[in-house]
Every structure is written in C-alpha cells, then in structure tokens.
Amino acid sequence: MKKLSYLIVAALLLSACAKEQLPQANYDIIPQPKEVTLNEENPFELSPKTVIRYEDGLQREAQFLSEYVNDIMGFAMEIQEYQGQTDGIVLKLSPDDFDQAEAYEINITPKQVTVKGADASGVFYGIQTLRKSLPLSPSLRGVGGSKTALSCGTIRDWPNFAYRAMHLDPCRHFIPLDSVKVYVDMLAMHNMNQFHFHLSDDQGWRMEIKKYPELTEIGAYRNGTVIGHNGNLYDTIRHGGFYTQDELRDLINYAAERHINIIPEIDLPGHMQAALACYPQLGCTGGPYEVWRRWGVSEEVLCAGNEETMRFVEDVLNEVMDVFPSPYIHIGGDECPKVRWEQCPKCQAKIKELGIKGDERFSKEDYLQSYVMNRMAKVVEARGRRVIGWDEILEGNVSETAIIMSWRGTEGGIEAARKGHDVIMAPSSHLYFDYYQSEDIASEPSCIGGYLPVERVYEFQPLPEELTPEQQKHIIGVQANIWTEYIAHFWHVQYMALPRMEALTEIQWNNPKERDFEVFVERCRHMRQLYELYHYTYADHIFNPQVWADTVAPNLATRKPITLRQQPAEQYTYEGALVLNDGNLGRGAYNSGRWLGFCGYPLDAVIDLEQPAEMQHVRFHALTNKGAWIYNPSHVKVLVSDDGETFREVAQKEIPISTWADNDGIFAYELDFEPVTAKYVEVVVSGYDLPEDHSGFGNPAWIFVDEIEVW
Numbered sequence: 001m002k003k004l005s006y007l008i009v010a011a012l013l014l015s016a017c018a019k020e021q022l023p024q025a026n027y028d029i030i031p032q033p034k035e036v037t038l039n040e041e042n043p044f045e046l047s048p049k050t051v052i053r054y055e056d057g058l059q060r061e062a063q064f065l066s067e068y069v070n071d072i073m074g075f076a077m078e079i080q081e082y083q084g085q086t087d088g089i090v091l092k093l094s095p096d097d098f099d100q101a102e103a104y105e106i107n108i109t110p111k112q113v114t115v116k117g118a119d120a121s122g123v124f125y126g127i128q129t130l131r132k133s134l135p136l137s138p139s140l141r142g143v144g145g146s147k148t149a150l151s152c153g154t155i156r157d158w159p160n161f162a163y164r165a166m167h168l169d170p171c172r173h174f175i176p177l178d179s180v181k182v183y184v185d186m187l188a189m190h191n192m193n194q195f196h197f198h199l200s201d202d203q204g205w206r207m208e209i210k211k212y213p214e215l216t217e218i219g220a221y222r223n224g225t226v227i228g229h230n231g232n233l234y235d236t237i238r239h240g241g242f243y244t245q246d247e248l249r250d251l252i253n254y255a256a257e258r259h260i261n262i263i264p265e266i267d268l269p270g271h272m273q274a275a276l277a278c279y280p281q282l283g284c285t286g287g288p289y290e291v292w293r294r295w296g297v298s299e300e301v302l303c304a305g306n307e308e309t310m311r312f313v314e315d316v317l318n319e320v321m322d323v324f325p326s327p328y329i330h331i332g333g334d335e336c337p338k339v340r341w342e343q344c345p346k347c348q349a350k351i352k353e354l355g356i357k358g359d360e361r362f363s364k365e366d367y368l369q370s371y372v373m374n375r376m377a378k379v380v381e382a383r384g385r386r387v388i389g390w391d392e393i394l395e396g397n398v399s400e401t402a403i404i405m406s407w408r409g410t411e412g413g414i415e416a417a418r419k420g421h422d423v424i425m426a427p428s429s430h431l432y433f434d435y436y437q438s439e440d441i442a443s444e445p446s447c448i449g450g451y452l453p454v455e456r457v458y459e460f461q462p463l464p465e466e467l468t469p470e471q472q473k474h475i476i477g478v479q480a481n482i483w484t485e486y487i488a489h490f491w492h493v494q495y496m497a498l499p500r501m502e503a504l505t506e507i508q509w510n511n512p513k514e515r516d517f518e519v520f521v522e523r524c525r526h527m528r529q530l531y532e533l534y535h536y537t538y539a540d541h542i543f544n545p546q547v548w549a550d551t552v553a554p555n556l557a558t559r560k561p562i563t564l565r566q567q568p569a570e571q572y573t574y575e576g577a578l579v580l581n582d583g584n585l586g587r588g589a590y591n592s593g594r595w596l597g598f599c600g601y602p603l604d605a606v607i608d609l610e611q612p613a614e615m616q617h618v619r620f621h622a623l624t625n626k627g628a629w630i631y632n633p634s635h636v637k638v639l640v641s642d643d644g645e646t647f648r649e650v651a652q653k654e655i656p657i658s659t660w661a662d663n664d665g666i667f668a669y670e671l672d673f674e675p676v677t678a679k680y681v682e683v684v685v686s687g688y689d690l691p692e693d694h695s696g697f698g699n700p701a702w703i704f705v706d707e708i709e710v711w
C-alpha cells in the first residue's frame with residue numbers, strides 16, 4: 001500500500017514536471033504587439049489534437065495557421081467551421097470591437113484561443129503573431145505529438161501606418177516568379193500589406209503587354225552586362241526574363257491571400273531605354289537603342305512631344321490596370337534627364353503649343369515632364385486608381401492627388417505633405433536595402449555602396465518634426481527598396497532584406513517612441529530561427545558581432561623602428577612595416593588596411609628594440625580565408641641579435657595547414673622560449689602552397705599578418 005502511494009506521488013510529480021517542461025510560446029516578437037496582458041491561469045496546450053475553428057470567410061486564414069504550425073511543430077491540425085465550440089483555436093471576424101482596419105485581439109484561456117480581427121487582415125496578423133510566438137528548435141520539428149504551452153491572457157494589436165511596403169526591382173536582374181512568391185511570404189511574415197513591383201527599366205522590361213509584344217520579345221533581354229561598378233568591360237551573357245499576364249495574375253492572387261496588394265510600377269518618362277530598344281520611334285532621336293547593358297541614368301527617354309509615344313504609355317498603363325486591381329499605380333517619374341528634350345523639335349514644339357515657360361525654380365522641360373505625368377495620372381484616375389510617383393514629380397506642378405514617394409531623403413516628403421499630398425517615406429538614407437549593412441565590405445557580397453546597418457533602419461523617424469500633426473497625417477506609410485544592379489540572385493535579395501526588415505516592420509507597425517536596439521536584437525534572435533526554418537538567407541552581423549579588442553597592450557615591440565627584408569604585395573602595403581607594430585590589431589577583412597599581405601615569400605621583419613631587453617614571448621595574428629587563397633602560416637621563426645647583423649634562432653614552430661573543415665577567421669600564433677636578452681628581434685613567417693583540394697592548387701597561398709607583440 002505504502003509502495004503504491006509512493007508510486008502515485010512519483011507519477012504525479014513526473015506529470016507535473018512534464019508540464020513544466022513543455023516548450024513555451026513567447027509573445028515578445030517582431031513587430032512587438034502593442035498590448036500584452038498575461039495572467040497566471042494554466043496555459044493553453046497546443047497539440048496535434050487542437051482543432052482550428054473558423055468563422056465564415058476565414059477558411060484560408062485557418063489553413064495558413066495550420067500550415068505554419070505544421071512548418072514549426074511538424075503536425076497538421078484539423079480545420080473545422082466554428083459552431084460555438086468552447087475549445088480549440090477559434091478565428092472570428094469582429095469589426096465592432098475595433099476602431100481601425102487590420103487590428104486584432106488574441107484571447108488565450110486554458111481551453112481556448114480566440115483570434116478576433118477587425119477584418120480578415122486583422123485575423124491574418126493575429127495568426128502571424130501566434131506563428132512567431134511558437135518556440136522553434138530543431139528537436140521540436142517533424143516529431144509529431146509535441147506540445148507547446150501558450151500563456152493565458154490577451155494580446156491587442158493594430159498597425160500605426162496603413163501603408164507598409166517593400167519594393168523589389170526585377171529589371172536590373174530578373175527574379176523568377178517562384179522567388180517573388182517567397183519574397184511575398186517574407187513580406188507577410190512581417191505584417192506588410194503592399195508590395196511595390198518595379199516592372200520596367202532601362203535594363204529590362206518585365207511585364208507582358210499584349211498590344212506591344214516586342215516589349216518582352218526584345219525588351220526583356222539584354223545582350224550583356226557591364227562588369228563591376230560601371231567600368232568599360234562587359235560580359236556577353238544574354239540576361240533577362242519576363243512575367244506573362246497569367247503569371248502576374250497568379251502572383252496577385254498569391255499575394256492577395258496573404259493580404260498584400262501588389263503595386264505595379266511603369267517607370268516613365270525616363271528609365272525607358274528597354275522600351276525604346278523595341279520601339280525606337282518613341283524616343284527623341286529615333287535610335288537605334290539597345291536594352292541597356294550599363295547601370296545609372298540613361299539620357300535616352302520617351303519623347304514627350306510625340307502623340308504616338310503618349311498613346312503607347314496610355315495603352316501600357318491601361319493593360320497594367322487590366323491585370324493589377326491595385327488601388328495605386330506607380331508611374332515613376334524619377335531621374336529623367338532633359339538633354340534630349342532640349343534638342344528635340346517635337347518636344348520644343350509641344351512646349352510652345354502648351355505655352356510652357358521656365359522660371360527660376362524649374363526649366364520649361366521640367367514643366368514638360370509635369371505635363372506628361374499629369375496626363376498619365378488622369379489615365380490612371382479615370383479608372384478610379386491613384387498614382388504614386390517618385391519625389392522628382394514635385395519638380396513642376398504635379399496634381400495634388402498624386403502620392404509622393406520620398407526617396408532622396410525625407411525633404412521631398414516634407415514638401416509634399418505641406419502641399420497636401422499623401423506621402424510614402426522611403427528615403428535612401430535609411431531604407432535603401434541595396435546598400436551595405438556592414439563596414440567590412442570586403443567580407444560582404446558586393447553591392448551598390450553606401451552603409452546602412454540595421455541600427456540605422458531602426459532609428460528612422462517617419463514623421464518629421466517639421467510637420468504639424470495635421471500635415472503628419474499625410475505620411476501614409478513607410479517602405480524599403482531593393483534595387484538589383486549588383487544583386488543577381490534571390491539569395492542575395494534575401495540577404496539584403498534580412499534582418500533589416502525586422503527594423504522596418506517595427507517602424508511601420510509600431511513607430512515606437514522609445515527604442516532600445518539591444519532589446520530589439522534579442523527579439524530578432526527568434527526571427528532568425530524562422531529564417532533558418534524557411535531556408536531564408538540572412539545577414540548575421542547583429543547576431544554575431546565580432547567583438548575585437550582593437551589594440552594590444554603596449555609591449556617591447558610597440559612603435560619601435562621596424563624594417564621588412566621584403567616588402568608586402570603592393571596592394572596590401574598601406575603604411576608599410578609600421579602596420580605590424582602600431583599597437584592596432586589586425587581586424588576586418590584582408591584588405592581592411594590593417595593587415596600586410598605576402599604571397600610566395602615569407603614575411604621577414606626586424607624590430608629594433610632600441611635597447612637590450614629581456615624577452616620570452618612573440619605573438620602575432622594571421623587571417624585565414626581559404627576561398628580568397630589566404631591560408632595560415634606554415635612555419636614561424638624567431639631570431640635575436642645584439643648588433644642587428646648577426647642573428648641567432650631562439651624559437652621556431654611548424655603550423656599544420658588548415659583544411660576545408662576548419663573555420664576561416666583570425667587566429668593568434670604564439671612562440672614561447674627561454675628568457676633571452678637582445679636589442680633586435682627578427683620574426684620570419686612563411687606560407688604554404690595551395691593544397692590539392694584547392695582550385696588554385698600549386699600556386700603559393702597568401703598570408704596576411706598583423707601586430708607582432710614581443711614581451
């Protein structure tokens with residue numbers, strides 16, 4: 001009897017422990033829900049037995065929830081229509097409970113989770129929050145039968161900005177439809193509701209237009225691409241691709257299910273060289289033109305004085321609107337040089353005909369561009385849509401109904417809001433995700449330039465203080481852009497987007513007054529697990545900050561006269577031998593200026609300690625980057641001398657060659673020896689030849705060395 005009661009107690013204890021050990025959901029996600037109130041009730045247990053119950057109109061949302069749980073926990077949940085049951089996860093529409101669109105509330109009780117939305121979008125964002133709250137670990141996945149505990153309480157949440165977007169440019173480099181869908185998934189995960197799709201540019205036309213088939217037969221392909229940053233060398237690889245209207249409709253539906261509207265952009269009257277390559281008569285000179293193989297701003301633009309050109313644009317916009325139901329149509333307007341118009345008889349005749357005059361602010365050609373933009377805005381508005389244009393369209397007299405996308409800083413947005421335009425903030429200073437996100441650019445995939453780390457995105461204040469509260473209401477949203485001149489593959493698009501998107505969504509959804517970057521980074525860590533789950537490529541700078549001591553402790557060698565018996569490679573010499581004992585440690589990439597590089601011969605440095613000193617240690621750092629042909633040293637020798645002429649060896653060391661399984665990185669090498677007194681120290685560091693399993697087999701490997709310390 002006694003034994004039995006022990007057993008019962010033990011079983012109870014075990015089950016209590018088992019409960020405690022259930023993985024816990026964590027509502028500390030990105031974007032951070034506005035109100036989270038938890039209580040002490042027993043948590044709701046999400047298990048394979050949990051049923052999802054949906055109200056009419058929310059079946060797709062229920063499927064999404066089930067798919068997400070399956071992705072994370074490895075089991076499929078049953079989905080049923082809601083008929084007043086008191087268990088499971090219930091999805092409901094409850095517009096009367098909210099005073100704005102897209103809002104949601106999640107109520108968690110021990111028996112039931114209720115996700116209520118102001119509309120289906122709200123329910124969808126509630127589901128995103130649940131999804132992002134679930135604990136993720138490889139051991140939880142795919143095992144079936146695992147459970148998660150959801151703490152009880154209430155989450156209430158709503159977006160600050162009605163317009164929350166990212167842009168993508170598939171013109172400079174074509175992005176296949178399947179990848180664009182993954183991009184849409186990424187937007188959905190970050191509560192964005194608009195996707196700005198830039199469908200035409202100088203380097204490629206990407207949307208099938210039935211009335212002008214050459215736009216994609218010819219305009220979707222270029223015969224090569226400039227190499228590097230607009231040099232004089234070109235590859236000869238045909239590059240391109242386009243989306244058929246059927247594919248675009250499929251994409252639009254895919255996005256719509258995820259509560260994302262796709263805003264098509266036809267960029268005019270500049271950025272049109274691909275179209276001109278198909279229809280040269282639409283340009284001022286008549287061509288010939290090619291689909292551009294360079295980056296930058298082309299002088300070849302649409303002829304604004306040619307009625308045929310205007311009809312072409314109107315036709316294109318009408319077909320675009322046939323395919324895209326979007327309430328917004330982006331008509332570009334950026335970077336349109338006026339050199340052709342200044343010389344073009346047709347454009348000048350048009351200026352005369354319209355009675356256009358220049359003034360101290362704008363030229364007559366600037367006003368001609370306004371004429372084109374306003375004319376196209378009417379075509380768009382005639383079909384009940386609104387136009388968006390880049391901030392250049394303020395240069396002239398653009399109609400007040402146009403929405404201004406402020407990209408050259410926030411100034412355009414401020415001016416536009418003052419004039420009564422609605423504004424989308426997308427300044428290159430904070431939201432151009434085609435810029436570098438690390439200063440150590442040698443370790444980054446190459447991109448257009450700039451420097452825009454996650455911290456900077458997180459700092460962005462979309463509501464300029466210069467504006468009155470009334471004017472601030474015109475700032476309808478925030479958007480980040482990904483231009484692809486230097487981004488040729490979708491993995492790279494993802495790398496540029498993640499994790500900067502976390503900072504972006506925090507601003508779009510919450511625009512928090514108080515911002516604490518470190519706390520934010522902690523929340524990013526969970527998102528990173530989701531990226532891993534979905535195999536999204538991401539940048540990991542904020543997760544693995546390389547914490548380097550920047551300087552070494554002063555030692556016998558610091559800043560003493562130093563000579564090299566052979567100079568480093570010219571491009572890796574910088575300030576010469578002094579780099580090796582200036583007190584600053586080697587850091588960053590091999591070309592950061594803090595390493596000296598040698599190839600095919602040893603580093604051989606002699607340091608004059610200026611007076612005899614006792615020493616017994618020599619240390620230096622070297623960098624390994626096998627892909628860049630940089631290997632660890634093979635051999636190190638330390639010699640000393642009293643007169644600087646005759647040297648005697650005091651220590652030497654062989655270092656085995658790094659294999660592919662070993663990590664690249666920065667490593668310290670130290671030689672310790674019997675105390676010796678001398679005035680000169682010589683350090684000789686030799687390198688390997690590239691091994692057989694290296695593509696450069698047989699060539700000498702590089703060594704990159706810095707900061708020789710002696711003590």
Ligand code: TNX
Nearest residue numbers: 334335390407432434448483
């Ligand atoms: C400027 S942003 C452009 C694009 C380039 C981008 C590169 C804008 C309206 N025009 O054509 O791709 O810079 O960052």
